[in-house]
Structure formats: structure tokens, C-alpha cells
């Protein structure tokens with residue numbers, strides 16, 4: 377087993393990308409994710425890669441489109457306002473079937489908001505964000521180790537499905553330092569026969585999201601839809617804590633799930649049968665585990681660092697079968713486990 | 729018997745969608761001929777932008793990426809960084825390059841990005857039906873300047889190629905026109921220079937080509953060429969704006 381080293385979340389994400397063959401990074405500075413581009417500005421030249429600071433997030437995402445269309449493993453990272461600017465390009469990449477990895481280290485909003493970690497971009501990430509009927513595969517790590525593993529895997533998934541993959545983190549994950557085990561360098565990459573490149577003796581390749589004929593575009597939409605369903609079938613990931621006999625289930629992803637876990641421990645100490653269900657892929661959302669545990673559950677509590685977005689997916693997963701409550705702190709304020717415990721006790725007391 | 733004239737290999741032999749008298753088709757052919765003559769078709773990658781030329785990936789017989797309105801220089805940057813030995817060019821209209829894509833084109837020049845830009849300036853938004861562009865001339869009528877472009881309200885036409893030439897990373901900038909055999913030949917030479925400088929690794933190159941849009945100008949093709957020379961060219965003088973010593 378490889379040795380564990382202490383790394384900051386953002387730097388670990390950057391290193392994991394390199395370990396899985398990412399050799400191109402295009403981005404624009406924004407807090408709280410600057411350590412990703414800064415790390416890569418140093419590291420990519422060491423491995424023969426290219427780091428380029430773009431003039432804007434808009435330019436950065438189209439550089440990503442160009443490099444991805446050219447067959448490279450490529451990544452960009454940003455935080456909420458910058459991710460908004462990238463949405464048009466993300467839509468073009470979904471349409472042109474260009475794989476890439478996009479890291480969103482969320483911060484408080486709307487507008488310029490604040491630089492502290494928050495979770496207000498769940499809808500943007502899981503509902504498309506840009507225009508057009510597309511989906512992103514969205515993975516939400518809760519620890520630095522998981523950020524490493526998921527970022528590494530994101531490149532394989534992006535290539536496998538020819539679709540952008542988003543790593544949805546927040547300021548806490550990016551800034552925290554934890555011991556991690558880094559994966560071995562992967563030197564094997566899939567062949568991309570569709571990419572633009574020097575071309576001898578093959579028909580020309582066109583990478584485009586433009587389909588001017590409606591019947592053709594309808595077929596493309598159907599084909600993409602089929603692929604999204606494949607992703608739904610294959611790529612659902614989730615984790616749990618003390619869920620087996622839980623009557624009160626906190627649903628939380630990313631950093632919020634760490635707080636939820638602490639609250640579950642405290643609740644158990646007080647005799648409350650609490651548990652945690654943590655979606656790791658937020659698109660596709662893990663629906664089945666909700667249905668599996670439904671008989672034993674009295675209520676769900678969605679813990680999010682926003683006013684309630686993921687809660688929609690919880691409701692979609694269980695319908696009206698059980699009450700679904702919400703607790704969250706906003707704008708970059710981090711909820712304390714004590715607050716969450718307080719909310720849990722309220723639910724128990726009121727028999728909700 | 730020696731063949732002395734043929735359809736360019738770098739162009740697919742299909743009918744183009746352009747209006748009668750539109751100069752886009754001629755410019756496509758020039759780009760294709762230069763690529764043939766340089767023998768670089770197998771390592772050419774084009775980037776299509778958004779405008780009337782947005783389907784040019786159907787016409788060029790080499791790898792193409794189609795990108796969003798204004799973003800071709802950024803897209804070409806990504807392509808070129810991955811394939812530095814390829815000939816990478818963008819093909820952009822004036823609305824695409826001089827309005828929505830201003831930041832991307834300037835910064836590609838600033839970086840000395842080793843790409844070439846074919847900039848087709850017809851002083852109007854052709855594809856969307858003839859709206860005013862930043863390049864539209866003072867007093868010129870467009871669907872969104874129905875009384876003629878009012879400079880007090882909308883400012884003055886933008887001289888992009890001069891602005892690009894000011895950047896140290898830009899090694900070659902020339903403005904040409906499509907109006908006669910002579911000017912067409914000049915345009916072809918300019919495209920060749922731009923491509924050659926790119927392949928020599930010198931930096932960013934741009935050829936602005938004054939063109940016609942008879943449909944949205946509302947004049948007959950032959951008249952349109954005269955109008956272009958008398959009006960567009962009067963504002964946007966043709967000639968070499970910047971070139972390395974060895975080329976001048």
C-alpha cells in the first residue's frame with residue numbers, strides 16, 4: 377500500500393487528475409479554489425503538460441472544448457460565479473460529446489456572494505445548468521481521499537460516456553488538509569477515434585453540437601437520452617452510516633455529510649435511531665437506497681448548506697411516503713452538529 | 729495530358745448553402761487551395777464559428793471543430809496546444825469576432841497563439857438577418873439600425889485587425905477584399921502567408937477579408953462589390969498592417 381501524505385483538498389484533486397492522465401488545464405482565478413490552478417501551474421510542466429490561465433471562465437471552457445475535441449484528457453476548475461460563466465460551453469460539450477472534468481468548488485451566492493464554502497449550486501449542477509436537454513455526471517466527495525478517488529475516476533467516466541463529468545465540492549473540501557493515499561500513475565488512455573488530430577487515411581472527424589435538421593437533432597437527443605439512462609443504471613454511488621435500523625435519516629452530500637455524521641453519532645448517544653444516507657453521485661441520484669429503507673424510516677432530514685435543493689431529489693425518490701424536512705445554514709455559515717441534533721430532536725419530539 | 733485545374737482536394741464537392749453573390753464560398757475555396765498547395769491537409773484542423781459560415785465543416789475536407797458564437801479563438805487554442813504540429817485556423821464573421829468574441833480574439837493575439845484567423849468582414853450580422861454589427865458603417869442601414877447607424881447612439885465601427893496588430897504576439901495582420909481576380913489572388917497570398925508563419929511557429933496571424941452580403945445589404949451582387957469597395961474599403965483600408973521583416 378502506498379504511503380499516506382497530508383494534502384489540501386484542492387491540491388489533492390489536482391494531483392489525482394495528473395495521475396489519471398490529465399495533461400491540460402485551463403482556468404481563471406477565483407477563491408476558494410485557487411490552489412488547484414496554482415498547483416497545476418507548477419506540476420503540469422513537470423509532466424509535459426500545459427497549464428494556461430485564460431482571460432475568463434468563458435474562454436477557459438472553450439479551451440477545454442478544443443483540447444477535449446483534440447482527444448486530450450483535460451480539466452478546468454472554478455467556483456460558483458465562474459461555473460455560471462462556463463455553462464454555455466458545458467452545454468456545447470454535452471452536445472458535441474466532448475469528455476472533460478469540471479471541478480466546482482461551491483461558495484455562497486447568489487451573485488458575488490461570499491468566498492466561504494456553501495452548497496447553493498446543486499440545481500445548477502444536477503439540472504443541466506446550461507441550455508438544452510443534457511445531463512452531467514456529478515460526483516460529490518466528502519473527504520480529501522474521496523476527492524482524489526472520484527477525480528481520478530472522473531476522467532475514465534468522462535471518456536467512457538463521452539460526456540463532461542463534474543466534481544461538486546465546496547470551500548471546506550478544497551481547503552481542508554487530510555492524509556491521503558494517491559493512486560498510481562495511469563499511463564493507459566483509451567483511443568479516441570472520433571477526435572480531431574493529424575489525419576492520415578481516415579474519413580475526416582467533425583466535433584460539433586450543431587444539427588440543423590430537426591429530425592437529426594431529435595435522433596441525437598434520443599441517443600444522448602439513452603446514454604444518460606445507461607449512466608443512471610451504472611454509475612449510482614452512495615454511502616451510509618448507521619442506516620440499517622435508522623428511523624430518522626439525514627440525507628446530506630459533500631461537506632454537509634461530515635457534519636451529519638457527527639450529528640448521527642450524537643443522536644445515537646442519546647438513544648435516537650438516527651442514520652446517514654450520503655449520495656456520492658448527485659446525478660444520477662441514488663433512488664433505490666431510499667426505497668429499500670423506507671419501511672423502517674419515520675422521517676428524512678435533508679441537510680444542505682443552502683435553503684433546500686437536494687431535498688427535491690429526496691422527495692422525488694420517495695414521493696409522499698414519508699415527511700422530508702430540511703435544515704441548512706446559508707451564505708457560507710457552516711451548520712454545527714449540535715444544531716442538526718437539535719433539529720433531529722425536534723422531529724422526534726413532534727413525532728414527525 | 730496534364731491536369732492544370734481541378735477542384736481543391738481540401739474542399740468537399742457539395743453545393744454550398746450561401747446566397748448568390750456571397751463571398752464566403754470564394755473564401756472557402758481560397759483557404760482550401762492554400763491548404764492543397766502547402767500539402768498540409770492531413771494536419772489541418774479548422775474551427776468553425778457561428779454565423780453564415782457555421783456549416784463550413786460540411787465543406788472543408790479535413791478535421792473540424794464547431795464551437796460557440798465568438799469562442800473560436802479559445803477553442804482553437806485548446807486544439808493547438810494539444811496538436812502543436814497541426815495547422816489550426818478559425819473562420820469567423822465580424823459579429824462573431826468583433827462583438828461577442830472580442831475578448832477571445834484579443835487574448836489569442838496577446839498570447840501569440842500559433843493559430844491563423846480568417847476574419848470575414850461584411851459589416852453586418854448575415855446569418856440572423858441583417859442586424860447592425862460593431863463593424864457596420866456610420867449611416868449604414870441594418871434591421872436594428874433602421875434609420876442608419878447613429879454614431880451618437882452606437883459609436884463607431886471597430887477596427888479589429890489594427891487592434892490585433894498592436895499586440896506583440898500577433899506576427900501578421902493583413903486586410904484584403906474579394907472584388908476582382910487581382911484582389912482574390914492577393915487574398916490567397918495573404919492566407920498562405922498567415923498559414924506559413926503559423927507553421928513556422930512565429931505566432932498569431934490574421935487575415936481580414938472585406939466581403940459582401942448582398943442579401944442583407946439589399947443590393948445586387950455586382951452592385952454589392954462596388955458598394956463594398958466604395959464604402960467598407962473606405963473605412964477599412966486594405967493592405968498589410970503588420971508583417972515580419974522577411975515577409976514584407
Ligand SMILES: Cc1ncc(C[n+]2csc(CCOP(=O)(O)OP(=O)(O)O)c2C)c(N)n1
Nearest residue numbers: 778779780797821822823824852853854855
Ligand atoms: C450566444 C449566441 N448569441 C447569438 C447567436 C445568434 N447569432 C447567430 S449568427 C450571429 C451573427 C453572425 O454574424 P457574423 O459573425 O458577422 O457572420 P455572418 O453571418 O455575417 O457571416 C448571431 C448573433 C448565437 N448563435 N449564439
Ligand code: SF4
Nearest residue numbers: 746747750780854941
Ligand atoms: S446572408 Fe449574407 S453572408 Fe449570409 S450567405 Fe447570404 S449573402 Fe452570405
Ligand SMILES: [Mg+2]
Nearest residue numbers: 821822852854
Ligand atoms: Mg458578418
